[in-house]
Structures are given as C-alpha cells and as structure tokens.
Amino acid sequence: MKKLSFMLLVLLFVFIMPENGHAASGNNKIFLDGKELTAGQSVPVENVNGTIMVPLRMIVENLGYKVEWNQSAKTVTIKQEGKVIKLSVGQKTASVDGNTVILTEAPVLKTDTSLVPIRFISEQFGLLVEWDNKEKTVTITSPAASSDSGSSTGSNSSGEGTSTVTSPPDSADNLTMVNGVSFSGNQLIIAMDGSSEPKISVLNNPDRIVVDIPNATFSDAFGSGQSLDPNLQGKLDATEYPDVKEIRYSLFSSNPYTVRFVIQLNYSKDFGYSTSVDSTSKLAIVDLNAIGGLAAAGSTGTTNDTTVPPGSNGKKLIVLDAGHGAKDSGAIGVTGKYEKNFNLAVVLKAQALLKKEANIDVVLTRSDDTFLELKDRVAIANNLNADLFVSVHANSSSTSVASGTETYFKRDESKAFAKVMHKYLVQATGLSDRGVQYGNFHVIRETKMPAVLLEVGYLSNKKDEALLFTNDLQDRVAASIVSGIKEYLGIS
Ligand SMILES: [Zn+2]
Structure with a gap:
C-alpha cells in the first residue's frame, strides 16, 4: 500500500506540473x-x-x-x-x-x-x-x-489604428495553398489549390529532386494531415522505398513565398513528372517508377500533361485502398490464399482502367505488398482531398457456408455512393447479394469524402475463394468499381 500511495503522489505531481509550467x-x-x-x-x-x-x-x-x-x-x-x-x-x-x-x-x-x-x-x-x-x-x-530597410515598420504599441505600418502583401490573396502530400507506390503526390506551376530541378551530390511551388504556402489542412514544425518544415516517411533516402518539405522562402519539396535519392534515377490541371485544384506527381501512362514529361519534367482542357469540370481524385498488406495478410482462404493478394490484384486492375478516364485521377494507398496502418490509408485520402475512397476486401466467416457480396458505408454522406457501387459489384460477382450494410470500419469512418468498403466474397467459403482468385472475376470486379464510380460522379 505504501508503494501505491507513492505512485499516486507521483501521478498527482505529473498532472499538476504542466500547470506550474504554464504559470x-x-x-x-x-x-x-x-x-x-x-x-x-x-x-x-x-x-x-x-x-x-x-x-x-x-x-x-x-x-x-x-x-x-x-x-x-x-x-x-x-x-x-x-x-x-x-x-x-x-x-x-x-x-x-x-x-x-x-x-x-x-x-x-x-x-x-x-x-x-x-x-x-x-x-x-x-x-x-x-x-x-x-x-x-x-x-x-x-x-x-x-x-x-528593416527600420520603419512597427508602430508604437499605444498607436491606435495607425495606418503607416506594414500590411500583408497583396499577393497573399492569390497564394497557392499546398493542401497535402503523400508518398506511396514510389510516387510523390502534392495536392494544391491555386494557379502556381511547380518547378522541378534535378541536383547531384547528393542526388535529389527538388520541387518548388512558387507563390505558395501551406494551408491549415496541410498541417492537420502532416507534421509541420513551427518553422514550417517537416518530413515524410519513405523508409520502405529503396530509391529514397529522405523526403522533406518546407516553406522555403516567405519573400517571395515558395514551398519546397526535396526527394533525396540513394542514387541518381530517371523519373516521370506530371501535373493534372483542374479549374480549382491540382495534383503534381513525381513518379520514381518512371512508367508510361502518367504522360511522364521526361527527366527534366518542365512541361505539364494537361489532359483536361481548362474550364471543364476538372478531374476527380479517387483513392483506391487494397486492404491489408505484407505482414497483415487479412483473411486466409480455405485453401490458404491470402486476402491481401486478392485486394491488391483488384485494385491494380481498377487503377489501370481508371487511368484511361480523362476526368479521373487515381491514387493507391499501396501498389505492392507493403504494410500500411489504417490511419495512413486515411491520411493519404484526406491529405489529397480525394473525392471518393474505395477500400477493397474479401470476407471470412466461422461458418463455411457463408457466401456472397457486401458493400459497407459508415457516414450518411457515403450511403448513396455505397448503393451505386453495390449494384455493379453484385452483378460482377454473381454471388448472393448480402446487401448494402452499415459498418464502423476505420478507413470509411475517418475519411472525409464518400467512402465505401467492399467485401467482394467469402474466402472461408470454398466456392467463393476459387472464384475470387480467377482473373475473370477480378477483371469484372475492377470494371464494376469503375462503373460505380463513374455513375456516382455522373461521368458517362
Ligand atoms: Zn479485409
């Protein structure tokens, strides 16, 4: 008991100290x-x-x-x-x-x-x-x-409404706001609002890619999604990517305003770069995979891929989330197949289809067998201010007879999206329709846009499992995801 009261005293001390600190x-x-x-x-x-x-x-x-x-x-x-x-x-x-x-x-x-x-x-x-x-x-x-001349600013503190002192720069009104950044699938993706065109430079010793966004600063949304210290600097975690040593960002200059991202590489590397243009917002993508399809502008990356004519409705950003990954296999099928592999296969197929859509940008939370925390999946979608979020899963039950297709939503604003997605998904699987259901899942609860979680079928059911790991079924499910997204967005 003596020990206990000592512990209480310590606890009390801990709780009181911050108050003293403030005082x-x-x-x-x-x-x-x-x-x-x-x-x-x-x-x-x-x-x-x-x-x-x-x-x-x-x-x-x-x-x-x-x-x-x-x-x-x-x-x-x-x-x-x-x-x-x-x-x-x-x-x-x-x-x-x-x-x-x-x-x-x-x-x-x-x-x-x-x-x-x-x-x-x-x-x-x-x-x-x-x-x-x-x-x-x-x-x-x-x-x-x-x-x-750093001398003539600042009034006397007693000055009432003095108008001769510093006022904010006129340009503050049309500063580009950098809303978020993510690094996933070996791509750096920067979301922003405003008309600034990012400038890319490639530097050596050490090898690095520098993205400068002129006339720009971080929005408050950025600070809520990523760490930003009081000096307006921060780092992204890219420890799982062998090409990358470090990714850092900062308000590089406030005169003129410039936001800078630096991808420090482990060796010099070709990469692709593109910007999707929208009337109000855009994504800048530096792709270290240097693959086609992103309309990579070459290693100097000074031109932009403008696939949507300015003044059109602009692109919608879809985040596709393959559930689980790496050490987290998700459900295991009756013959030992892993849910994580099914989820990824479907998401990669859906991504390939969505990339053909002129009005849609697509970002994956993971594009290979890596592990991501649920909050990181959410952060990717929220940081990028995505328009829709789709998480792909396969189910498991203790009863081997359970079979069929379900679509989950959590927030009311996601219900209409869930209904449309489910309509196409059930058609695609041909399995029994277990309906649109309410489900309190982290990734569809914490995301801020309409979000659904698809349980395509039951891996605990032998028939479902066999079906889910066929190429045909995965193609159909991927196509149904695209159909649902397009119908919900009103894209023909
Ligand atoms: Zn799952």
Whole structure:
C-alpha cells in the first residue's frame, strides 16, 4: 500500500506540473522586425498538442490592425483595409473575408489574452514567424523588413489604428495553398489549390529532386494531415522505398513565398513528372517508377500533361485502398490464399482502367505488398482531398457456408455512393447479394469524402475463394468499381 500511495503522489505531481509550467511562462519573448514587443511584460505562449500558440492582440495591433474583442461571444474581430478576420475562442474555424479557414488548434483564452496558432499569424498576415523552443522566443519578420530597410515598420504599441505600418502583401490573396502530400507506390503526390506551376530541378551530390511551388504556402489542412514544425518544415516517411533516402518539405522562402519539396535519392534515377490541371485544384506527381501512362514529361519534367482542357469540370481524385498488406495478410482462404493478394490484384486492375478516364485521377494507398496502418490509408485520402475512397476486401466467416457480396458505408454522406457501387459489384460477382450494410470500419469512418468498403466474397467459403482468385472475376470486379464510380460522379 505504501508503494501505491507513492505512485499516486507521483501521478498527482505529473498532472499538476504542466500547470506550474504554464504559470511560469512569463519569460517568453516576442520580437517583431527586431523590436521586442514583450519588454517588461509577462506574455503567455503555449504549446497545445505541438502547436505553438501566441497572443493575437499584441502581435496584430503592432502590425497596425484594429482588434475588437466581444466578451460575451468570446470572439475576436481584426480589421484593416477592408480585410476582416473573425475568430472564436474554442472554435477551430475562423472567417477571413467571409471564407472559412481551418486552424490547427482552436484559439484559447489565457490571462485575458486570446492565443492563436503561430501559423495562423504567418499565413493571414504574410509574415515569417519562427519559434525558438530553447530560448522560448517568437521572432516575427514582416515581408517589408526582410526585403530591405528593416527600420520603419512597427508602430508604437499605444498607436491606435495607425495606418503607416506594414500590411500583408497583396499577393497573399492569390497564394497557392499546398493542401497535402503523400508518398506511396514510389510516387510523390502534392495536392494544391491555386494557379502556381511547380518547378522541378534535378541536383547531384547528393542526388535529389527538388520541387518548388512558387507563390505558395501551406494551408491549415496541410498541417492537420502532416507534421509541420513551427518553422514550417517537416518530413515524410519513405523508409520502405529503396530509391529514397529522405523526403522533406518546407516553406522555403516567405519573400517571395515558395514551398519546397526535396526527394533525396540513394542514387541518381530517371523519373516521370506530371501535373493534372483542374479549374480549382491540382495534383503534381513525381513518379520514381518512371512508367508510361502518367504522360511522364521526361527527366527534366518542365512541361505539364494537361489532359483536361481548362474550364471543364476538372478531374476527380479517387483513392483506391487494397486492404491489408505484407505482414497483415487479412483473411486466409480455405485453401490458404491470402486476402491481401486478392485486394491488391483488384485494385491494380481498377487503377489501370481508371487511368484511361480523362476526368479521373487515381491514387493507391499501396501498389505492392507493403504494410500500411489504417490511419495512413486515411491520411493519404484526406491529405489529397480525394473525392471518393474505395477500400477493397474479401470476407471470412466461422461458418463455411457463408457466401456472397457486401458493400459497407459508415457516414450518411457515403450511403448513396455505397448503393451505386453495390449494384455493379453484385452483378460482377454473381454471388448472393448480402446487401448494402452499415459498418464502423476505420478507413470509411475517418475519411472525409464518400467512402465505401467492399467485401467482394467469402474466402472461408470454398466456392467463393476459387472464384475470387480467377482473373475473370477480378477483371469484372475492377470494371464494376469503375462503373460505380463513374455513375456516382455522373461521368458517362
Ligand atoms: Zn479485409
């Protein structure tokens, strides 16, 4: 019992300590263009789930913006030169000139000051914001200061609505937003909104491919899907790919704004590059498989494959997910066949068919026998803002008589998609129709677009298993996936 009470004491201590840590956070310093805003003041700066939160009013007023605080509604309104930004304490969405923006963390109230994510400040006001975790110092650089004469920015903190201070760059309105990135199947795929054309360079010593996206920054959606440190840098995991040593990304420059991705290779390598163009969004794909079909533009990759004429409805992005993989075999058939291999075969066939569709882009969560966590499959689809998600599986039951085809959905918005997909799938298998069903599966629950999980047949049933591992059946199922997707999207 003595030991137990000691443990309780330790636990208590652990829980109380963070509060003390916060209370002692008064020695944080905030610099704007070299001038300390925090001189002689105690300022809260907090780390909330890895997001550095800084006091909004102090920074924004020093930039010459007007800040209004509504005590009862707990809302902050920032105004300058027609631009209006509204934030609410505890809410992850903000409004910028009527458009909704997602914050990585909701604003919090601390010592009568609202704290907001450091990146919100940098993105909305066109600033370079850096956080030195060791010194507990926030350094803010306005674009004017970083370009030349760094002296004339910043008003006195008492200045009320002074208009001579720095305002965000005009170009902030039409910055391209980089929404997500993934590396799967030996392809780097970058999702973005905006008109910027990526520039690709190939460099040696070490061998690397550099993708620069001019006039671009990371959107909040990017930060919610991938790790992005306060310096706006991060890395992708590509440890399973022998060609690749490391993939990193950063806001390479804030003047002019440039987002950079670097694929550091283990040896020099040919690759293909393409950009799919859409009226509002696009994918840039650097394909280290250097295969055809992607309309690879050669190793210099300076031209783009524009298969959809601008002004058309644009391409839809489909993420196909072959269930399981590698050490996770999924169900095992009565004769010992693995579900993971069936799933992959169908997905590869469906991918080949979808690649022929002019209005569809397709991305696979896995294109070979590799293992992915469920959350990684979801992240690929969410990071890329995919339009549809289809996960392919085969079922198993303790009773060998169980047989037939099922289609699962989890969220209401997926139900109509599930019905269409099931109609074609049942036709394709010819097995008994076990219906469209509600199922609480991770990949169709956590994805943010209409998502279905197909259980094509039962590997525990001898007849189903034999059928599922025929080329004909796999071709038909792949074709049915394409038919369902096209009907749901209204593509003829
Ligand atoms: Zn499965």
